[in-house]
Structures are given as C-alpha cells and as structure tokens.
Amino acid sequence: MRVYGYTRLSKADRPRKGESPEDVEKRQRASLVAQEEAIRRACERNGDELVQMFVDDGRTGANTRREGFQAALRAVKRGEMLMIAKFDRLSREVVTWYDLMQRADRRGWYIAVLDQRIDTSTASGWLHAMILAVFAEFERRLIGERTRDALQIIGRTKQLGKPSEIEDDTAATILDLHGEGLSARAIAAALTADGVPSQRGGAWHHSVIAAFLRRVDAA
Structure with a gap:
C-alpha cells in the first residue's frame, strides 16, 4: 500500500x-x-x-x-x-x-x-479509532471545565496561587500545559522561555505552579 x-x-x-x-x-x-x-x-x-x-x-x-x-x-x-x-x-x-x-x-x-x-x-480498527477519539475529547473537555472553574475562583477569591502572579490568561495556559502532561517544573520553564511575566519580573518558579495546581485540584 x-x-x-x-x-x-x-x-x-x-x-x-x-x-x-x-x-x-x-x-x-x-x-x-x-x-x-x-x-x-x-x-x-x-x-x-x-x-x-x-x-x-x-x-x-x-x-x-x-x-x-x-x-x-x-x-x-x-x-x-x-x-x-x-x-x-x-x-x-x-x-x-x-x-x-x-x-x-x-x-x-x-x-x-x-x-x-x-x-x-478494518472495521475493528475504525471502531478503535472512534473510541479513542471520544476519550480524547472527554479529557479535553475536563481540562476546559477545570480552566473555567479555576478562572471563576480567581475572580471570586483571588486565592489560586498568588493572584498577582497568576493572571487569568496565564492560569489557562498553565492548565493547558498541565493537561498536555508537563510537570510544574516544565511549565515554569516554558512560561519563562515564552517571556510570560511573573510578579517579580524574573523566572517562574516551579513551586508557584505546583501550589496553583494543588489549589485547582482542591477547588
């Protein structure tokens, strides 16, 4: 073929x-x-x-x-x-x-x-592809829900991480990268490499990302 x-x-x-x-x-x-x-x-x-x-x-x-x-x-x-x-x-x-x-x-x-x-x-291969696609879409929607929930909590309480460090757009990016399988350390490195500003104007620290993700999980 x-x-x-x-x-x-x-x-x-x-x-x-x-x-x-x-x-x-x-x-x-x-x-x-x-x-x-x-x-x-x-x-x-x-x-x-x-x-x-x-x-x-x-x-x-x-x-x-x-x-x-x-x-x-x-x-x-x-x-x-x-x-x-x-x-x-x-x-x-x-x-x-x-x-x-x-x-x-x-x-x-x-x-x-x-x-x-x-x-x-093959028919079985077609079915397998559709089942995997459904699960992939389900995971994507879960990530989207978590992002929306996190942003709502930020707006209400400003308690996810340090509010001045985790802006709304950055929060969405963090959750997106986390959904891709990146660790807190890798996410911090990616934000720094992309020039996303932190509160102190320097490099992002993985502990800030980890704290943010823990609070999202607990929300």
Missing part, C-alpha cells in the same frame, strides 16, 4: 528554561525524526511504500488548518493510507476525528496511528 506519513511538534517540544536555541532545535528535530523513523519502520515491516512525509512545527492539536496536515489530505488518494506515529499529533477532538474518518471513507483511503495500533482499513 502507498503511505503518506505525517509528523508534528507539540507543546511538550517547546523551549525549556536554560536551553540554547541550538539545543531547542536539536531536541525538536529529534522528536520529528523519531516520529518519522517509527513510520518508516512500520512501512518496512508491512511491506508498504512510503511515498512522502508531511511535517508541522508545533501548532496546536486543535487546529486542523495546519499547512502540512492539509497538504497530506490533498495528497492521499483512494486505496492509500495516511500514517501518524502518535494519536495526539493529528487531533484530540472527536468531531475532527469523525470528520476525518468520514472523509477517508468517502474517498476510499485509510488512517493508521502507530502508538494506538489503529488501522481504519
């Missing part, structure tokens, strides 16, 4: 505290290379032909208007396959997944996701 591969950077691949631009580029390149190698190995194992790779560079999983993703959709044809190394590198939204699978069904091509062993060329 002819296969088109798709790889993407995520928020977890963003710059970290103390990293040089060269180190950031090296780590991000390693992430993309690892995804591509997984796709190449799968094609070799299955006797498939890898026709072309498409890449996006860190745009959010909620955005399906990514240039590389759209190019991949234009390229794949009937009887061919779009292959992704990791489930969340395509989209975490069930509607997006369903629309994509409907599009693939209408046009006669397939989707494979290696880390979840999804292959929509």
Whole structure:
C-alpha cells in the first residue's frame, strides 16, 4: 500500500528554561525524526511504500488548518493510507476525528496511528479509532471545565496561587500545559522561555505552579 506519513511538534517540544536555541532545535528535530523513523519502520515491516512525509512545527492539536496536515489530505488518494506515529499529533477532538474518518471513507483511503495500533482499513480498527477519539475529547473537555472553574475562583477569591502572579490568561495556559502532561517544573520553564511575566519580573518558579495546581485540584 502507498503511505503518506505525517509528523508534528507539540507543546511538550517547546523551549525549556536554560536551553540554547541550538539545543531547542536539536531536541525538536529529534522528536520529528523519531516520529518519522517509527513510520518508516512500520512501512518496512508491512511491506508498504512510503511515498512522502508531511511535517508541522508545533501548532496546536486543535487546529486542523495546519499547512502540512492539509497538504497530506490533498495528497492521499483512494486505496492509500495516511500514517501518524502518535494519536495526539493529528487531533484530540472527536468531531475532527469523525470528520476525518468520514472523509477517508468517502474517498476510499485509510488512517493508521502507530502508538494506538489503529488501522481504519478494518472495521475493528475504525471502531478503535472512534473510541479513542471520544476519550480524547472527554479529557479535553475536563481540562476546559477545570480552566473555567479555576478562572471563576480567581475572580471570586483571588486565592489560586498568588493572584498577582497568576493572571487569568496565564492560569489557562498553565492548565493547558498541565493537561498536555508537563510537570510544574516544565511549565515554569516554558512560561519563562515564552517571556510570560511573573510578579517579580524574573523566572517562574516551579513551586508557584505546583501550589496553583494543588489549589485547582482542591477547588
């Protein structure tokens, strides 16, 4: 089968505290290379032909208007396959997944996701993909609810972390990154690297992030 591969950077691949631009580029390149190698190995194992790779560079999983993703959709044809190394590198939204699978069904091509062993060329693989998409959407909605609740509490009591350190937009970013699996230390480094101001004007400290997350969990 002819296969088109798709790889993407995520928020977890963003710059970290103390990293040089060269180190950031090296780590991000390693992430993309690892995804591509997984796709190449799968094609070799299955006797498939890898026709072309498409890449996006860190745009959010909620955005399906990514240039590389759209190019991949234009390229794949009937009887061919779009292959992704990791489930969340395509989209975490069930509607997006369903629309994509409907599009693939209408046009006669397939989707494979290696880390979840999804292959929509079979009925069981199609069902597996839909179940995972539903759970991914459920997790995304939970994160959204926690963000809204946290912002409401900030507005009422100003007791989440130190109110002058945790602004509303920053609180939403922290919860978003936490939902991506980043630790308090990694979130602090990401905020500092992105130039998000802290109360003292210096680097963010992981203890502030950890205290904020504990209070959100207890809310």
